[in-house]
Amino acid sequence: MLAARPDRAARWIVAVATSALPWIAAAQSDFQGATHMVPFEEDTISYNKTPSTGPITRLQSRLDRGEVKLKFDPQTGWRDSVLAALEISPKSQTLLFSKTSLQRERIAPQTPRAVFFNDDVYVGWIPGAPVMEFSEVDAKLGGVFYTLEQTATDQPKFVRNNQCLECHASAKTMGVPGHLIRSFKTDEQGIIDLITGVSEVNHRTPLEDRWGGWYVTGTHGKVTHRGNLFGKAAFAKAEEKPNYLGNLTSLKKLVDLDSYATPHSDIVALMVLEHEAHMHNFLTRLHYETTMALSRYQHIRYLRSMSEGFLKYLLFTEETPLKAKVRGTSGYADYFATLGPKDRKGRSLRQLDLETRLFKYPCSFLIYSEAFDLLPKPMREHVLQRLHEVLTGQDTSPEFANIPAETRRAILEILVETKPNLPGYWRGEKQRAERQPASEEAR
Numbered sequence: 001m002l003a004a005r006p007d008r009a010a011r012w013i014v015a016v017a018t019s020a021l022p023w024i025a026a027a028q029s030d031f032q033g034a035t036h037m038v039p040f041e042e043d044t045i046s047y048n049k050t051p052s053t054g055p056i057t058r059l060q061s062r063l064d065r066g067e068v069k070l071k072f073d074p075q076t077g078w079r080d081s082v083l084a085a086l087e088i089s090p091k092s093q094t095l096l097f098s099k100t101s102l103q104r105e106r107i108a109p110q111t112p113r114a115v116f117f118n119d120d121v122y123v124g125w126i127p128g129a130p131v132m133e134f135s136e137v138d139a140k141l142g143g144v145f146y147t148l149e150q151t152a153t154d155q156p157k158f159v160r161n162n163q164c165l166e167c168h169a170s171a172k173t174m175g176v177p178g179h180l181i182r183s184f185k186t187d188e189q190g191i192i193d194l195i196t197g198v199s200e201v202n203h204r205t206p207l208e209d210r211w212g213g214w215y216v217t218g219t220h221g222k223v224t225h226r227g228n229l230f231g232k233a234a235f236a237k238a239e240e241k242p243n244y245l246g247n248l249t250s251l252k253k254l255v256d257l258d259s260y261a262t263p264h265s266d267i268v269a270l271m272v273l274e275h276e277a278h279m280h281n282f283l284t285r286l287h288y289e290t291t292m293a294l295s296r297y298q299h300i301r302y303l304r305s306m307s308e309g310f311l312k313y314l315l316f317t318e319e320t321p322l323k324a325k326v327r328g329t330s331g332y333a334d335y336f337a338t339l340g341p342k343d344r345k346g347r348s349l350r351q352l353d354l355e356t357r358l359f360k361y362p363c364s365f366l367i368y369s370e371a372f373d374l375l376p377k378p379m380r381e382h383v384l385q386r387l388h389e390v391l392t393g394q395d396t397s398p399e400f401a402n403i404p405a406e407t408r409r410a411i412l413e414i415l416v417e418t419k420p421n422l423p424g425y426w427r428g429e430k431q432r433a434e435r436q437p438a439s440e441e442a443r
């Protein structure tokens with residue numbers, strides 16, 4: 001039923017082509033060795049043999065026990081019911097017309113793939129396609145992939161599918177099973193042009209380079225992007241008249257979206273998605289490397305540059321500055337901001353700025369996620385200790401110098417009030433006694 005086209009050769013071409021472009025190299029800085037494959041099928045991680053405990057597995061168990069029932073719609077299949085069961089807002093919808101995935105032949109500018117997401121699941125839906133696609137975040141395994149057949153039955157089954165790793169575990173996902181967000185120009189059919197693009201879009205990517213192959217609804221002033229454009233003629237026109245398909249608040253003149261959950265491909269949802277996907281890959285990489293280091297050396301001293309790179313991403317130190325106000329169309333920004341948690345002053349890490357940067361208080365909301373909390377203990381403690389040093393201003397290194405003192409203080413105050421189980425020294429308790437062992441461990 002499904003045609004698998006895991007084109008390894010094409011991926012290498014992409015890797016070579018993109019690594020030759022200096023502007024991409026400058027924009028991306030994780031840590032040395034960020035892209036080589038981690039041997040996750042071997043015993044220490046044992047990806048294939050380990051059952052997931054993530055949100056899709058939990059939903060399947062609830063379905064099997066009859067605690068929840070999904071409703072099949074003849075037009076859209078399980079889409080709306082499964083989104084509700086996974087607590088994913090339709091406002092998170094983004095639309096992608098570049099031909100990627102196991103169902104690539106179904107995806108085109110007239111039938112884009114809809115991607116929905118929350119903090120730990122990503123969902124792909126294509127009108128009329130035989131399966132829905134899911135990637136979940138398991139705190140230990142990282143990205144785990146499933147399909148759900150789009151046929152009416154009393155017992156819908158999410159089927160784990162490791163074939164997806166042909167694309168979803170590569171240098172572009174930090175060498176671990178993970179999530180992909182790219183930006184490539186496409187032709188009128190949605191076939192991508194491998195020479196022009198960014199294969200790992202995240203919050204560091206300039207807006208000008210984003211959204212090739214995606215629809216974008218929302219306003220962004222004079223800043224240009226590559227969204228809403230397909231085919232040579234469209235790109236040529238955009239050269240002459242920048243933003244001729246930018247600042248769109250409706251896609252009506254480009255595509256008929258009647259069967260879709262919403263008519264939006266919200267610019268703010270896209271930006272949060274891009275921050276999140278790379279953050280998830282980084283958490284997985286950190287988890288795997290820590291597990292392997294502890295098993296091999298019983299310490300994590302060799303992982304210092306990786307944990308510093310992680311901290312920089314967590315705190316958005318290299319985020320691309322916004323040069324104009326960004327506004328979405330689906331209400332995603334307001335919905336997302338209400339999810340909290342909020343401190344007593346009503347502040348939250350999910351509050352968006354959208355004037356000069358993505359978030360008002362730039363520390364990733366995924367610090368509340370299970371994937372963060374279940375990092376192996378020495379790494380979790382080390383990251384929290386370094387974060388505390390940066391937020392209290394004890395750390396004066398140039399890497400974090402661009403975070404203003406009042407921003408550091410606000411993030412510190414928000415976390416102390418909203419994040420459970422922080423070590424006591426965050427609240428000024430027993431400072432020395434608790435901090436000493438963690439710093440010994442990591443240095």
Ligand code: HEC
Pocket residue numbers: 005006007096098100101102115122123124133134135145146147161163164165166167168178179180181182183213277
């Ligand atoms: C031929 C390569 C390829 C295969 C095989 C593939 N994908 Fe993907 N997938 C992609 C690319 C590329 C993207 C990012 C789209 C973009 O930004 O252009 C993506 C994105 C996604 C997303 C959106 C969020 C994320 O995790 O990146 C989901 C969900 C997804 N794929 C699920 C799956 C599932 C489930 C399978 C297996 C049934 C699968 N994919 C197989 C290439 C592939």
